[in-house]
Amino acid sequence: MQGVTGPGLRERKKQRTRDALLRAALELFTTKGYEETTVDEIVEAVDVSQRTFFRHFAGKQEAAFAMQEMVEERFVRALRERPAHEGPFAALRGAVLGSWDAVGESIEAVVPVELHMRTYQMIESTPSLLAVHLRRSIEREEQVAGIIAEREGVDLATDPRPRVAVAAFGGVMRVTGRQWGAGKDISVDSIRAITESYLDHLGPTLADDWRER
């Protein structure tokens, strides 16, 4: 009927079950705890078979990080689209803050933003998930370092600056997350403000343009 034929009914159904599983999983994780939640409980809440859960998610952990994955991918895309004239730090900063702004549209379509925020806190306070979170962070930083190196036209293999800059940036982001998680204001505005403030401290060090000397 319409000019653009979106995904078919089958595809939409699939997406709906996935979203339902994700919502149910995160809701259970954040209320009764990750370790205390069984996959059986999740699938029971959505009324599908356990096998279906494992067809959508590689494991319980993947469900816990599904939203993080989405947000980070968005951040990476935002970083790639940053104007070429921006220095590394300005680009990183712009991409993060832009991501937070876009959080409404991209997250809310799947789960309530408030649930996503609680999920972040749960990850930070669950040992097994914190471990995975840290590993994912350094893997992501490696990817981001590659993007920065490309932007600046330097060689990642010989020039340590991209990795150093990204590591410093990532370190600030980790502290930011912790600080926010420990506080009371669980809003997007809150974490946005903390991020901005923390990055301002780091700014002067990294703001200078490597290509101009």
Added chain:
Amino acid sequence: MQGVTGPGLRERKKQRTRDALLRAALELFTTKGYEETTVDEIVEAVDVSQRTFFRHFAGKQEAAFAMQEMVEERFVRALRERPAHEGPFAALRGAVLGSWDAVGESIEAVVPVELHMRTYQMIESTPSLLAVHLRRSIEREEQVAGIIAEREGVDLATDPRPRVAVAAFGGVMRVTGRQWGAGKDISVDSIRAITESYLDHLGPTLADDWRER
């Protein structure tokens, strides 16, 4: 009979079983891979029941990190015993290098040093273990930051310097480990040399004594 009555027969037997389990576990982990090794295979190699394994180790993972735990505890002890006049960086450096020297006596009593070295590489190259390794690292850094703060007589809650110094130090140690793991020389001398060299780069920045201004 002797003046000093060491641990009784029961205790010695227990320790022997634990050591045997550890050796068998690490040997299997490093040869056929961590994920590919089952607890049943480990206990079969030592000829004890599976239940016994789980009485000695909280889980498969704990066995993989048992030696790291030992080395790190030794490092922490060495750090506490460092002369009070040393600055933070000198104390950290001395404690690490001292730990490497003492590796012979403390490790070899349980497993061959070479096996311990291979274990380290296995941890770095096994995703699930790398994740745990990173979490353990930041937890350990928190503890070490506390010791440094105490040594220097500063307040950890208000003064960021202990955490910053330890984070930098820990970062260098992580890079050191990776660098060593990627190389060919799997000896203690090798990692000691790399450690020393890398720390020398960091040195000038942290070497100044905070108490003198």
Added chain:
DNA sequence: TGTCAACTGTCAGTCGCTGACTCTAGCCTC
């Protein structure tokens, strides 16, 4: 020497996760 307690073994069961097979229902073609 006999009692106590620690260490271990056995057994049954939970939970995360996977492979193999079957069935159902969108999709696509004729």
Added chain:
DNA sequence: GAGGCTAGAGTCAGCGACTGACAGTTGACA
């Protein structure tokens, strides 16, 4: 619009990590 194709979901059986409960063995110690 009927019928074949196939993606997605269900069922079943099974592995591996881990735990609780109970029972046997053997050092420790009075």
